[in-house]
Amino acid sequence: MDTIKRLGAFSLALGAFASAQGASAAGIVGQVDVRAESGLNARVVQATSTVDGGLRTEAGPSNARSGESSGTEASTATTTPATDEGVAAGASVSAKSGTVVVTKGDVEGEEPSETLDPMEVSATADFEAYARSVVASDDNVLKIESGPEKVSVWYREPAKFIGIVPVTVSTRATVYAGGEIEIDRPWWAALFVTGENTEDIETDLTATAGAIARTEASAALSSNAQARLVNALRAVLEARHEASVEASTSTGARDASSVE
Numbered sequence: 001m002d003t004i005k006r007l008g009a010f011s012l013a014l015g016a017f018a019s020a021q022g023a024s025a026a027g028i029v030g031q032v033d034v035r036a037e038s039g040l041n042a043r044v045v046q047a048t049s050t051v052d053g054g055l056r057t058e059a060g061p062s063n064a065r066s067g068e069s070s071g072t073e074a075s076t077a078t079t080t081p082a083t084d085e086g087v088a089a090g091a092s093v094s095a096k097s098g099t100v101v102v103t104k105g106d107v108e109g110e111e112p113s114e115t116l117d118p119m120e121v122s123a124t125a126d127f128e129a130y131a132r133s134v135v136a137s138d139d140n141v142l143k144i145e146s147g148p149e150k151v152s153v154w155y156r157e158p159a160k161f162i163g164i165v166p167v168t169v170s171t172r173a174t175v176y177a178g179g180e181i182e183i184d185r186p187w188w189a190a191l192f193v194t195g196e197n198t199e200d201i202e203t204d205l206t207a208t209a210g211a212i213a214r215t216e217a218s219a220a221l222s223s224n225a226q227a228r229l230v231n232a233l234r235a236v237l238e239a240r241h242e243a244s245v246e247a248s249t250s251t252g253a254r255d256a257s258s259v260e
Contacts (some may be wrong), residue, residue, distance in 0.1 A: 099147035100128050100226075107136040118227035127223040134230060140241055142170055144230055148220035150176045151209075151229040155237040158244045161191060173205060173233050177221050179214035181205045201240060208232040 115137050116130040131144045143154040156168040174182040183198045183205075209232035216225050 098124060099145065100124065100131055101143070101145045102128070102131040102135050103143045104135060107132055110136050113137075116227075118231045119224070121224050121227035123223050127227050130227050131230065134234060138234065138238070140168075140238070141234060146221075146226045146230065148177070150174055151221065151226050151233065153230060153233040153237065155234070155241065157185075157237075157241060171201075171237070173201070173209075173237055175205065175209040175213050175229050175233065177213055177216065177219055179206070179210040181210050201236065204236045204240070205233065208236055 110132075113133050113136065115133045116126070118130060121127050121130050127146065131146065135141050135144055140156040141153060142156060143152075145152045152172055152174040154170050154172050157171040159167050159169045161167050169185060172184040174184070176182070181202045183201055185198070209229050212225065212228050212232055213221065216222070221229070
């Protein structure tokens with residue numbers, strides 16, 4: 001009888017543990033990150049995660065100023081829609097801060113439309129349409145987050161894990177309203193060999209996106225300025241991406257010929 005009672009108690013404990021584990025796992029998807037901005041208002045940003053069957057990881061250090069993280073993705077990865085509710089509903093817009101966030105998941109399944117002219121953007125709705133067209137039409141643009149204070153673009157950067165395995169690192173380029181440029185990569189980026197130097201990218205962006213931000217009459221970036229900044233950030237990152245791919249291809253060809 002004692003043995004039966006012990007087995008029953010063990011079964012109940014095992015069931016409770018399994019339920020707790022399930023609740024913990026469920027809490028991973030759709031977690032909410034609450035952060036204070038300027039010590040006055042708090043905004044809630046829906047954290048998103050992508051689940052796919054390919055070779056892909058997304059992680060990175062939190063940045064002290066922007067609270068975002070960069071990631072890395074293997075070049076053979078496949079992409080599936082994010083399970084996060086905010087992504088499925090489309091690009092998110094914060095009514096308080098005027099921040100627009102567009103990810104690959106937001107435009108999943110959409111036919112790439114003709115990219116709007118950034119000079120024609122004059123309102124938040126225009127900017128959201130512009131940002132969506134950029135993310136949908138450029139495979140290397142992973143995410144755009146923009147508001148009156150700063151504009152950020154996440155872009156795939158070619159790299160090699162320990163100098164051998166081809167991957168792409170998600171590099172975030174940010175320009176602030178005052179013209180300051182910031183490049184953010186994962187803390188473990190030291191394990192990856194990239195063809196681009198952070199200082200060189202910052203120099204190019206300072207001369208382009210930084211100049212646009214500094215010439216704004218207002219301390220807050222207008223929708224038009226944000227669109228022009230996205231265009232400038234993307235142009236530099238795209239040029240750097242193509243240069244890295246070309247350099248890697250040339251190096252590979254030389255190595256192959258030397259082996260022969």
